[in-house]
Amino acid sequence: MEFISVKDVVKEYETAVALRGVDMDVEKGRWVSIVGPSGSGKSTLLNIIGGLDSPTKGSVFIDGVDLGSLSEDAMARFRRENIGFVFQQSHLVPYLTSVENVMLAQYFHSITDEAEAVEALNRVGLGHRLHHRPSQLSGGEQQRVCIARALINSPKILLADEPTGNLDRENTRLILELLKKLHSEEHFTIILVTHDPFVSKWAERLLTMEDGRIIKDEPLYC
Amino acid sequence: MVVSVAMGTAIATSLITLSLDIKGKVSRELRAFGANITIEPKVEGFADIAGQKRYLREKDIIKAKTIFWRHNILGIAPFLEEKAKISFQDRKKDVTIVGTWFEKELPLPGEKTTFRAGVSTVSPWWDIKGRTPDKSSVVLGVSLAEELGIKQGEEVLLDGKPYVVSGILSTGGKEDEQVFLDLDVAQELKGLEGAVSRVLVSALTTPMDDFAYKDPATMSRKEYEKWYCTGYVTSIAKQLEEVFKGSRAKPIWHVAETEGNVLERLSILVYLLTAASLLAAALSMSTTMAASLLRRLDEIGLMKSIGADSFKISIIFLSEAFIIGCVGGLVGYAISVGVVKFIGLKVFGAVLEERVLLLPVALVSALLIAALGSLLPIRRALRVKPAVVLKEAR
Ligand SMILES: Nc1ncnc2c1ncn2[C@@H]1O[C@H](COP(=O)(O)OP(=O)(O)O)[C@@H](O)[C@H]1O
Ligand SMILES: [Mg+2]
Numbered sequence: 062m063e064f065i066s067v068k069d070v071v072k073e074y075e076t077a078v079a080l081r082g083v084d085m086d087v088e089k090g091r092w093v094s095i096v097g098p099s100g101s102g103k104s105t106l107l108n109i110i111g112g113l114d115s116p117t118k119g120s121v122f123i124d125g126v127d128l129g130s131l132s133e134d135a136m137a138r139f140r141r142e143n144i145g146f147v148f149q150q151s152h153l154v155p156y157l158t159s160v161e162n163v164m165l166a167q168y169f170h171s172i173t174d175e176a177e178a179v180e181a182l183n184r185v186g187l188g189h190r191l192h193h194r195p196s197q198l199s200g201g202e203q204q205r206v207c208i209a210r211a212l213i214n215s216p217k218i219l220l221a222d223e224p225t226g227n228l229d230r231e232n233t234r235l236i237l238e239l240l241k242k243l244h245s246e247e248h249f250t251i252i253l254v255t256h257d258p259f260v261s262k263w264a265e266r267l268l269t270m271e272d273g274r275i276i277k278d279e280p281l282y283c
Numbered sequence: 284m285v286v287s288v289a290m291g292t293a294i295a296t297s298l299i300t301l302s303l304d305i306k307g308k309v310s311r312e313l314r315a316f317g318a319n320i321t322i323e324p325k326v327e328g329f330a331d332i333a334g335q336k337r338y339l340r341e342k343d344i345i346k347a348k349t350i351f352w353r354h355n356i357l358g359i360a361p362f363l364e365e366k367a368k369i370s371f372q373d374r375k376k377d378v379t380i381v382g383t384w385f386e387k388e389l390p391l392p393g394e395k396t397t398f399r400a401g402v403s404t405v406s407p408w409w410d411i412k413g414r415t416p417d418k419s420s421v422v423l424g425v426s427l428a429e430e431l432g433i434k435q436g437e438e439v440l441l442d443g444k445p446y447v448v449s450g451i452l453s454t455g456g457k458e459d460e461q462v463f464l465d466l467d468v469a470q471e472l473k474g475l476e477g478a479v480s481r482v483l484v485s486a487l488t489t490p491m492d493d494f495a496y497k498d499p500a501t502m503s504r505k506e507y508e509k510w511y512c513t514g515y516v517t518s519i520a521k522q523l524e525e526v527f528k529g530s531r532a533k534p535i536w537h538v539a540e541t542e543g544n545v546l547e548r549l550s551i552l553v554y555l556l557t558a559a560s561l562l563a564a565a566l567s568m569s570t571t572m573a574a575s576l577l578r579r580l581d582e583i584g585l586m587k588s589i590g591a592d593s594f595k596i597s598i599i600f601l602s603e604a605f606i607i608g609c610v611g612g613l614v615g616y617a618i619s620v621g622v623v624k625f626i627g628l629k630v631f632g633a634v635l636e637e638r639v640l641l642l643p644v645a646l647v648s649a650l651l652i653a654a655l656g657s658l659l660p661i662r663r664a665l666r667v668k669p670a671v672v673l674k675e676a677r
Contacts, residue, residue, distance in 0.1 A: 113588055113669040134592040141590020152585045169591040210589065 062122060064089035064250060065110065065218070070119035072105050072273075079105040080116070081273035089217075092244055092251040094261035094281075097270030103254040104222050106270070110252065111144050111220045112136045124217065141170045145211030145249075149223035151203035153195040159206045160191045163213050170214040181209040185239055201232030205239065212243060221253040225260055237263050284571045285611045287656075291564020292615025292649040295557050296641055297622040302553035304627070310487055310546060318358070318405040318483035319538045320520050325531040338363075338478035339527055341466070345389055346526035347484060348398055351512065352519050358404025358485035360384055361466060365473045365480075369462060370440045371431050378427060380441060380462045382469020385415035405483045406454070413450025416465050420449035424459040442472060484523060484532075488516040490543035561648055561655075568656025572604070576664040584669035593665045600664075604657040605650065612649025616642055 063086035072080040079102045087093055095103050108114040110121055112128050121128045123143065131139055153162045163178040182191055185205040195203055204224055211219055219240075225233040241263065244251060255261050262281060269277035324337035339361075347356050363382040368375060384401035391398050402409055413435045416422050421441065423433060428451050438445050441462065453459055470476050489495075495515040499507060511518050516539040520532040576583070586596050619641070 108669075111588070113584075134594070137587060137590055137592040140588070144590075146588045152581070152588075154582060154585065165586070166589045169586065169589055169595055214590070 062125060063087060064124060065252075066122040067106070067110065068120050068122070070106070070109060070116045070121065072102070072109060072114070073117045079273055080109075082119070083273070083275055085268065085275060085278075087250060087252065090248045090250055091266060092264045093253070093266045093268060094264035095252065095254045095268045095270060096256055096258070096261045099256065101270040102273045103270055107220050107222050107252060107254050111146060111218075112140055113146075137169075141166075141214060143217050145214070145216040145219045147204065147207045147211050147219065147221040147224045149226040151195065151200070151207050153203060153206060153210075155195055158192045158194055159187060159198070159209075162195070162206055163210045166210045166213050178209075178213065181213050182206070184243070185209045186235075199232075200227050201235060204228065204232075204236055208236070208239065208243075212247070212249075215247070216249060218250045218252070221251065223255055224253065225255070225257065230259075233257075233260065284568055284575070284607050285614065287564055287567035287571060288608055288611025288649050288652050289614035289618060291560055291568070291652045292612050292645050293618035293622060294560035294564070295648045296616055296619035296645040297626070298553050298557045298560065299644055300619065300623045300641055301626060302550055302557075305549065305553065309549060310542065313542045313545060317407070317538065318360075318485045319488065319516055319535050319542070320484040320486055320523060320532055321535055322482040322484065322523055322527050322530050322532040324480070325529050336480075337529065338475065338480055339482060339530055341470075341477045341479050343527045343530075344400070344479070344482060345392060345398075347482075347523055348389075348391055350519070350522040350526060352486065352514050352522060355487040355514055355519065356484060357487060358483075359400045360402045360405045360483050361479040362481045362483070363466060363469050363473070363475065363479050365469065365475070367442050367462070367472070369427075369431070371433050371437070374431050376427075376431065378460070378462050380421075380464060380469060380472075381458075382464045382466040384466055385411075385463075405485045409452060409454050409458070411450045411452050413448075416446075416449055416463060416468070418465065418468055420447040422450040422452050422463040423448055424461045424463075425451050425453040426459040427462065444472065482527070484519075486516065486519050487514065488519060488539065488542070489514040490546050491515055491517070491539070561652060564652045565655040568607075568652055569660055572657045573660035573663065576600070576660050580664060580667050583664055583667055587667075587669040596665060597661055600661045601654070601657065604653040608650040608653030609646065611653065612646040615649055616645035619645065 065085075065087040067083055067085045070080055070083045072078070083102075083106055095106065097103055105114065109116050110123075112121075112131070115129065123139075126139065128136065128139070154165060157165065159182055160175065160178050163181055164173045164175060167173040167178060179188070179191060182188060185208055187202060187205050187209065190198060190202055195206070198206065207224075225236055228236065237260065240251065251264070253260070253264065261267055264281055267277075267279050267281050268275050322339065324339055326337060341361060344359060344361055347353070347359050350356075360383055365380055365382075367378060367380040369378050370376075386399065386401040386403045388397040389400050411422055413422070414420070421439070423439075428434070428448070433439060433448055435448055435451055437448055439448060440446075441464075446464075452463060464472070466479070470478060494510070495513070495517060497506070497510070499510055499517075499521065502510060511521070516534040520534055524530050524532040583596060586599075
């Protein structure tokens with residue numbers, strides 16, 4: 062079985078069907094992009110892979126573990142060991158500084174280690190913004206804090222939902238280069254949702270979704 | 284949130300302060316019901332059969348202020364009851380004459396202060412129109428005065444001796460048929476110097492509990508000591524009996540029991556009110572907490588998405604509640620100090636004691652409110668699905 066394995070996943074909401082039977086496998090260490098029009102179910106799929114949401118039907122296996130078999134707290138534990146998230150809105154705790162936001166993830170994982178948190182922020186180029194609150198940071202800087210936070214506990218998977226959606230081209234390139242560098246150093250698996258072709262082409266493989274299904278699966282060579 | 288915790292704490296702490304003080308205050312007020320112990324000569328053996336009269340000694344009275352519970356003796360009055368003939372103009376009647384003190388300052392042995400004794404300290408409701416009797420005057424019960432057609436200021440003969448009627452007494456009891464004299468005058472008239480037939484005592488007591496009803500005769504030494512040194516009406520009576528020669532002291536049960544009941548109910552009421560106020564505060568804390576958590580659902584969702592389990596999230600929000608509780612507790616304590624002072628002045632006309640000891644009580648109740656009030660909303664908020672809140676744009 063592949064590292065990430067999604068089997069016939071259906072997600073129905075009261076008012077809409079977001080996923081109509083999705084099958085996909087991702088090898089370990091791959092960088093996969095998911096593209097598709099708005100409302101095609103990309104975010105829903107990503108949230109289900111990360112265990113933030115549960116499918117109506119079908120199952121998700123990560124590293125051989127059936128997410129559907131985990132209790133809520135077991136899921137939380139699994140998530141903090143294995144998965145890092147980056148969202149479009151930066152989703153930082155507004156009253157905490159950069160370094161405290163990163164340390165929050167450490168706290169949930171095990172114990173806090175300020176030196177390690179500072180080091181992680183240095184790696185994303187924010188050594189000079191350690192004690193700023195999110196409101197004092199630019200959008201690109203906020204996303205870099207999120208990346209530092211997502212990677213602080215050395216996850217095996219990074220799930221990113223439109224991480225550059227709110228950024229200009231220059232900041233987008235910065236973020237992608239940063240991700241590329243970290244990916245090549247640490248070999249975590251990336252699943253990145255976007256509708257921007259400039260962003261999607263940084264991946265090694267491109268999945269296209271439409272109306273709750275994957276309609277195209279192509280390799281990319283960069 | 285701090286406000287609701289503070290209010291709850293203030294109310295609870297005030298009530299607890301009041302309940303500590305209120306018993307003392309109220310039982311003092313209740314002493315207006317009058318005497319709760321009577322001391323009479325012990326009657327036994329041949330004296331009883333022969334119907335021979337026995338007396339207590341007037342000089343023993345002051346000894347009531349030497350017993351272990353002397354500070355609880357709030358009032359005391361002697362009575363000498365004898366038969367006499369009253370005559371007014373051509374009317375004659377056999378009546379009971381009573382010698383007593385209406386109000387008398389007794390010098391306390393070995394102290395510079397005096398102790399106010401007399402009828403006014405054991406039967407404050409006695410209503411005298413006119414003046415209290417002196418060496419040459421008497422006070423008549425209202426029914427007797429009406430029956431014989433006597434008015435204040437007129438002269439009557441008691442056993443042939445003339446006295447001016449200085450006042451008319453009405454109590455609604457048997458006193459309305461009697462004639463009241465100064466104790467000394469009555470003793471002289473009857474040739475019974477230094478004799479008293481009954482002493483009434485008004486004492487502050489501890490409400491009777493199960494232990495108090497045990498028969499002292501069957502108690503172990505230790506139990507007896509405990510009983511003796513607790514201010515039960517029975518143990519105070521026992522101590523009075525010991526200082527009055529040849530006496531028998533008995534609680535006036537209906538008074539003692541009514542008082543005990545009133546106090547008992549009062550404390551139950553206060554406890555209920557305290558519990559209710561804590562509960563109300565917890566509820567109001569809980570609604571505000573719920574509202575605030577609702578605004579912070581995305582924070583919770585975020586925490587979950589970065590791997591927080593419910594326990595660690597609960598700890599974060601509970602420690603917030605803890606801080607709120609501490610602040611609310613301090614504010615509430617400050618408020619309660621004011622409230623208690625105000626109530627003390629309004630209701631009892633006296634400043635109730637401030638108790639620094641109550642600060643921990645205030646803090647504990649505040650924390651209780653905060654914890655109770657936030658547990659439920661936190662649990663509910665934890666059920667949020669992270670995906671839902673994270674997808675919605677802020
Ligand atoms: N919480 C929800 N309740 C109801 N419908 C939802 C919910 N979340 C998403 N949907 C619906 O599911 C479909 C897929 O949404 P989503 O996964 O967010 O798409 P994408 O990320 O590709 O834009 C949409 O039609 C959306 O309206
Ligand atoms: Mg989306």
